[in-house]
Amino acid sequence: MKRSLKKQQGTAALFTVLMLPGFLAMMYMTIEATRYMQDEAKIGDAMEAAALAVSGNVDKNIDTNKALVKRYADLYLPDANVQLENINVEVQSCEDVYGARCGEPGVYDRHGFYFSEFRISATVSQQSWFPITEKLPGFDETINFDGKAVARKYIFDPLDLILVLDMSGSMGNAWSASGSDQDKYQGVLDIVERLATDIHTLNQEIADVNKRHRIGVSVFSDRVVHKEDTAYGTRYFRSSYLYQAHEDNWRYKYAAQSTLMNNLFNDRYFGIYTSQSSDSTTFYNIDLTKDLPALINQVKYFTPSGYTASFEGIVAGARMLYGSLEPDVKRKKVLIILSDGEDYGRDYYGYYNHKWDGINLYNAGMCNAMRDAFIAQDAQLTLAVIGFDYDLERNQGLKTCVGEKNVHTARDYDDIYNTIVPIIAEAVGHLFYRDYQAN
Template identity: 30%
Template sequence: MGIAKRNKGHAAILFVLIIPALFGLFALGSDGARALQASARLDDGLEAASLAVAAFNDDNDDDGSGSGSEINQTIANAYINQYMDSMNSVTNVKIEKKSCEDIPDCVSGLEDGDSRFFEYSVTATTNHDFWFPNAFTENVETFNVSGTSSSRKYQNHAVDVVFVSDFSGSMGNSWDGGSKDKYEDLIDVIGLVTTELAKFNALENIDDNSVSFVAFNHMVRLDDGDGSGTNCYVQQLKYSGSSVSTTQTINAIFTEKSGCAYNSHAGGSFYDLVPTTNFTNFNNAISNFYPGGWTASYQGIIRGAQLLNKGANPRRLMIVLSDGQEYSSSNNTISNNLVNAGMCNTIRAHFDSLVIGEEQVSSKIAVIGFDYDLENNVALKNCAGSDNVYKAEDKNEILNRILELISEEIGHLK
């Protein structure tokens, strides 16, 4: 009897001693599994957020804090909140955008002939309650999980690009954003863009990228301006008597004009280049162009639409490159009147109504302004839409802006 009682007492003591350990293991297993699940869900949320940020392709300009732009913060937080449950808070959300030059893998890949890409990374920390607070350490009731995910943005589908380039007299000036005159830096940038497009064309693709070129001052210059091989300036406006007819001009956007207004004027030398995949000949041609004259961007936009209409790909992109506002009050008035009457909307609607094969055409007009305040050209801003107007401070930024516009494929970084 005495031995049995003593054994029961030992068992009771052992049970009392083991209970805390068993509870500790249970708490550790439960909260450990919760932490692992939270970490996995955060990784999934950040992956989705990085892809969404890459798709939106915002400039990611912030207030200097390094946290990313307001719109990217909104996108990232929305995805994190959607994926996480029982979360107290999300903090330290940071969105970073890197161009190819900032990514060693991309730089080395370019040397091997790989395609250029941009990389977007999203980092965040979330806070959660322990199910069994203070189980191991007093005054510890919550835990944090952190994660990072990145996405790369490549070009995926072939695109027809028309460069509508300002070749007015001011483009012959030097600037702080490059080592050459503005038009020379612009020609160099276009050459680099075609190098990237050529890499895509070298792959096994059904379609190839094409480029075309329109230079404008206060008119555009056509290689066959009179239909008989004469290189001359051609007017894109339509008149009613001596006045510009906004309605007739818009209705005739896709009607190719002919008839020489001038054979030579204001010192500029350039002409338009129809869509081509022969980038060597294309670059050789524009390397001999030089600027002169006033500025009337509507001339270039109308002619650019005509050249883009010659394309064969389901993606059409017009990139207007300019260093300033319309020169002369009359050009400024004409430009505003045409845009307000729907010139650019008409161009987009025309392309977006087309179907190539079984694929709907998608078009965009974008403006890249450099060496001037974008607010000074309201017509261009309204033409493209504020979301498609970009400011470039230097030559490399012009290049990156153009390549961002061309890049459409989104792929996760494994």
């Protein structure tokens, strides 16, 4: 009996020795498989968090947002290898996704809200803890995981949008780097028409007329022009907020910066009345309106002329937004400047320099004073600039005005449109089905 027991013990020990590698392999595989299952879930969570972060980031530079995605991947998977070249960030408009069916109720939501879509994807790699060997089974030495997510920013809140359009003489040239041979002002006016058409379509689905979106334009070169329809016909007022004209000619009399700063929203014009000069009727400001087909019909006849003084358009646009404040309706107030260059040129007699006058105004806090005035009325003013066909980094004045994170550079006309939509939409997007198929 004792011999039999010893014999059995020896046999068990032999089986244990023979089976131990298998048990260890199963344990290793279980541990590693559990780890990889967790990593698979983590990369999905990281991409969802990153998609929301990118949708809420005011900086739309693709490289900047790739770096943002990488930070989220590193946070969720600290021991993974995450490379920027394995991260993809794609921004699409509603029209890019659904074409002519964009805005159609029932296609992707019951209202057909316009949106910007942010597609995020990344491939990360992990080093195996227990790689396969000649003696033991295991995993490949490096395992890759793919994650993706989709977020959409919708235009929900009633919107008041002022587009501050540069109509200086340089806008009459082509933007060759964009791949288009049309003059820049024509490309920008096409964007105004496209945006106004989309918003008009959206407005038709909003039953409450008071909550429909409005758009206006503030057009500048070295001045702005106000149009008034009177019983005596249409009159045009050339206006300058920093330079005040004499009644008999265009010789400017300097209005001190402090005077302008103290009267930013004082409803009065600087300038003189003119109805004869054809130059004064090449463009003019259009106040906020829900009649967007009428706005489209007016802007298509605008043509550029003159030097560049962006502060003239910004003051005029901010005044339109401030004058439209309503106590009963909370509207999102947005002013976006579209310009192809720095402030440039002098007044008629060469006394004043638009570039340095603009920089001095911005450095004196003109734009901050505008924001503060809106805050005092329980409202918020959003300022942004989209530059094209020049190095926007040189324009320190506008960067000071809107804030560095609200400065955007466009590659082509579609890029301008795709930059505008996220600015006017909600602050942060909503996650959408990552594997959806657009029909």
